[in-house]
Amino acid sequence: QVQLQESGPGLVKPSETLSLTCTVSGYSINSGYYWGWIRQPPGKGLEWIGSVYHSGSTYYNPSLKSRVTISQDTSKNQVSLKLISVTAADTAVYYCARDATSLDVWGKGTTVTVSS
Amino acid sequence: QAGLTQPPSVSKDLRQTATLTCTGNSNNVGDQGAAWLQQHQGHPPKLLSYRDHNRPSGISERFSASRSGNTASLTITGLQPEDEADYYCSAWDSSLSARVFGGGTKLTVL
Numbered sequence: 001q002v003q004l005q006e007s008g009p010g011l012v013k014p015s016e017t018l019s020l021t022c023t024v025s026g027y028s029i030n031s032g033y034y035w036g037w038i039r040q041p042p043g044k045g046l047e048w049i050g051s052v053y054h055s056g057s058t059y060y061n062p063s064l065k066s067r068v069t070i071s072q073d074t075s076k077n078q079v080s081l082k083l084i085s086v087t088a089a090d091t092a093v094y095y096c097a098r099d100a101t102s103l104d105v106w107g108k109g110t111t112v113t114v115s116s
Numbered sequence: 117q118a119g120l121t122q123p124p125s126v127s128k129d130l131r132q133t134a135t136l137t138c139t140g141n142s143n144n145v146g147d148q149g150a151a152w153l154q155q156h157q158g159h160p161p162k163l164l165s166y167r168d169h170n171r172p173s174g175i176s177e178r179f180s181a182s183r184s185g186n187t188a189s190l191t192i193t194g195l196q197p198e199d200e201a202d203y204y205c206s207a208w209d210s211s212l213s214a215r216v217f218g219g220g221t222k223l224t225v226l
Contacts, residue, residue: 036215046153046161046204048215059213095160099215102151102166102206109160 002026004096004107012090012114018083022096022107029072030054034099035079037070039092040109047092051099052079086114120145120205120218127224132195138188138205138218148208150188152181155202155220164190164203192223200225 008020022035029035036051050060052070060068069082079096091114098105121139128134138150149168153161165171165181168188178193188205205218 045202045220046155046206046217048206048217051215059215061214062212101170102163103153103161103215104163104166104172106160106162 002098002105004098004105006094006096006107006110008094008110008112010111010113012086012112013116014087014114015085018081018086018090018112018114020081020094020096020110020112022079022081024077024079024098027098028074029077029079030074034059035072036097036099036103037079037081038095038097038103039090040095041089041092049081049083049094088114090114119216120150120207122203122205122218122221124219125222125224127226128195129226130195130197134192134195134199134223136190136192136203136205136221136223138190140186140188140207140209140216142186143211144186144207144209144216145183145188145205146186147210149183150181150205150207152179152188152190153204153206155204157201161204195225197225199223 003025005023012018034051037049050070052058067084093109095109096107097103151166152164155161168183181190202220204220209216
């Protein structure tokens with residue numbers, strides 16, 4: 001069965017770059033589907049960050065587009081997220097998810113706190 | 117980013133029926149259809165339905181979704197204590213080329 005696991009630093013300093021990796025098991029990301037990142041600030045709702053298609057094409061939330069890069073490493077079966085110039089407002093649980101007909105498989109999420 | 121509109125909270129009695137709504141526009145819900153996700157506190161969301169009314173395998177038949185125009189609905193019958201959760205709708209917005217979420221509805225089972 002398909003499983004996703006997010007990993008990366010739990011603490012990032014303001015103005016620095018947040019970098020997370022999503023490792024996919026049970027399915028080759030090269031075979032199809034979109035692979036997305038979603039975040040959830042403490043006590044708030046879900047916010048879509050962006051997705052990468054198996055071909056490598058990307059789509060981003062317009063409000064984050066200037067700061068976000070999502071990429072894939074098919075050799076490692078991983079999807080990565082980079083968010084530059086972070087502030088406290090970027091503190092959230094970050095999830096990766098497979099976006100087939102919709103967001104049908106989710107990782108458990110990883111908490112990232114932006115603080116000095 | 118334009119999001120979808122959901123009521124912040126709904127409360128219903130045990131074993132009753134709850135209907136949650138999600139309103140978008142012709143570029144998202146009205147065009148691509150909506151998906152519904154359930155999230156219990158401290159857990160990742162779980163897909164309940166997609167493309168308006170399709171249920172993934174393993175999802176109870178007590179959950180049914182539909183759409184009328186730009187408004188999607190999720191109906192939960194025979195409410196159980198474990199149905200108490202946050203429910204989110206989501207759709208692809210073809211004008212933004214982006215996925216949008218509703219703000220979420222907190223369902224309380226009394």
